[in-house]
Amino acid sequence: MPDHARLTRLFTGPDLAPLLLRLRQRVERGHPLTGTLALTGLSSAQGEATRALLGRAPSASDTGALTVPLDELAANLIAADLCTSLRSAVEYLTGRITNTPEAREDRDAAWAAVFTAAPAVLRAPPYAAWLDELHANGALKRFAESSPVAARELLARLAYVVAALPAGGEPLAAFAAVTLGNAHALDHGTPLATLAVRSAARLGGIVIEKENAESRRDAWASVGVMCDELSAPVLVFNFPAASESPLGRLLRSAADDAEPLHVSLRLLLRHPLGRDAALAGREIFVCENPAVVALAAAQLGRRCAPLLCLNGQFATPALILLRQLRAAGARLRVHADFDPAGFHIVRRAMAEGGAHPWRFGAVDYLAAPPGEPLPFGGLPATPWDPALRTAMDTARHAVHEEAVFASLTADLVRA
Numbered sequence: 001m002p003d004h005a006r007l008t009r010l011f012t013g014p015d016l017a018p019l020l021l022r023l024r025q026r027v028e029r030g031h032p033l034t035g036t037l038a039l040t041g042l043s044s045a046q047g048e049a050t051r052a053l054l055g056r057a058p059s060a061s062d063t064g065a066l067t068v069p070l071d072e073l074a075a076n077l078i079a080a081d082l083c084t085s086l087r088s089a090v091e092y093l094t095g096r097i098t099n100t101p102e103a104r105e106d107r108d109a110a111w112a113a114v115f116t117a118a119p120a121v122l123r124a125p126p127y128a129a130w131l132d133e134l135h136a137n138g139a140l141k142r143f144a145e146s147s148p149v150a151a152r153e154l155l156a157r158l159a160y161v162v163a164a165l166p167a168g169g170e171p172l173a174a175f176a177a178v179t180l181g182n183a184h185a186l187d188h189g190t191p192l193a194t195l196a197v198r199s200a201a202r203l204g205g206i207v208i209e210k211e212n213a214e215s216r217r218d219a220w221a222s223v224g225v226m227c228d229e230l231s232a233p234v235l236v237f238n239f240p241a242a243s244e245s246p247l248g249r250l251l252r253s254a255a256d257d258a259e260p261l262h263v264s265l266r267l268l269l270r271h272p273l274g275r276d277a278a279l280a281g282r283e284i285f286v287c288e289n290p291a292v293v294a295l296a297a298a299q300l301g302r303r304c305a306p307l308l309c310l311n312g313q314f315a316t317p318a319l320i321l322l323r324q325l326r327a328a329g330a331r332l333r334v335h336a337d338f339d340p341a342g343f344h345i346v347r348r349a350m351a352e353g354g355a356h357p358w359r360f361g362a363v364d365y366l367a368a369p370p371g372e373p374l375p376f377g378g379l380p381a382t383p384w385d386p387a388l389r390t391a392m393d394t395a396r397h398a399v400h401e402e403a404v405f406a407s408l409t410a411d412l413v414r415a
Contacts, residue, residue, distance in 0.1 A: 015049035119159035169269035274327035322353035333358035
């Protein structure tokens with residue numbers, strides 16, 4: 001049994017610290033503690049202490065450099081029953097050495113096994129490429145706090161979530177309770193919740209540029225899971241519907257009475273319009289501001305074409321409705337304020353719903369009454385009509401929808 005007390009006393013004090021440090025570094029780099037070790041930069045006291053350990057006489061010509069025969073040092077320590085090997089002595093005195101090439105190889109192999117043995121549902125499209133990304137960028141390792149065991153558990157629980165998607169308009173808490181046995185398992189802020197919402201985005205075709213409450217709602221809604229299903233409803237007017245679902249009946253009733261209607265995310269996910277025959281080929285107009293809907297209801301009533309209002313933003317219900325209208329084969333035309341925010345709305349309506357600009361070109365801008373000055377700075381691109389940005393860069397004023405409602409009316413009534 002090694003006498004660790006004597007070993008500790010032998011190496012007590014700072015003078016042998018350079019030797020212990022170099023021995024430890026040698027092991028960490030994967031080199032054996034054999035052959036010789038060159039020590040340089042030693043003080044006089046450090047040189048004397050090292051020579052005493054090796055049983056050498058003091059040197060009058062000490063230059064601060066010393067060659068240590070490691071095999072001899074190991075043999076002396078073992079013969080004195082101070083250790084079973086030089087490495088065991090170094091580890092006892094300085095702590096366990098785990099950052100060795102062998103240990104790294106073992107860890108790398110363990111992490112590779114985590115991904116190769118991941119549940120089959122995660123190794124199939126559309127998740128396979130994402131799983132490779134989690135491996136390459138180390139995200140799963142961070143989520144699992146560098147534990148392969150914890151990572152396996154995370155992927156196993158994630159597989160339960162993925163296998164249950166898409167859902168049929170269920171609240172997130174209920175979905176979590178059924179799939180994971182815990183209504184709070186997918187609450188924001190945990191590694192599993194983060195991985196789950198990103199997997200939902202993959203399946204739903206959502207690009208999360210910046211993760212926030214709205215992007216999480218978009219991702220979950222795209223796969224039929226509701227977060228805040230009754231908040232931020234989308235405003236519609238005179239929408240046709242053939243479906244006998246609760247949403248279909250609500251839309252027809254509101255259209256019969258020429259009343260604008262707020263439609264919740266709950267209704268859109270539980271009773272989607274993506275296959276409603278009344279929307280196939282139907283021209284539907286999209287605007288930015290609720291005031292346009294109010295004017296249309298007051299002045300046009302039942303004569304107005306179907307109108308969808310984005311209310312100045314892309315809340316999740318509006319995004320879901322745009323996608324459902326596109327799936328149903330509706331033809332969308334979009335208008336917004338002539339300002340940078342309006343450009344963003346038009347671009348996204350084109351991307352999400354396949355919409356076409358509606359009186360939203362340079363000619364329309366120049367014909368409109370000037371509005372308030374535009375803020376300083378460049379304008380976003382207008383690829384549907386490059387001349388629009390040029391005209392606005394020159395004129396430097398905005399135009400709000402309400403100011404051009406008369407021109408929009410011509411299309412709404414004719415449609």
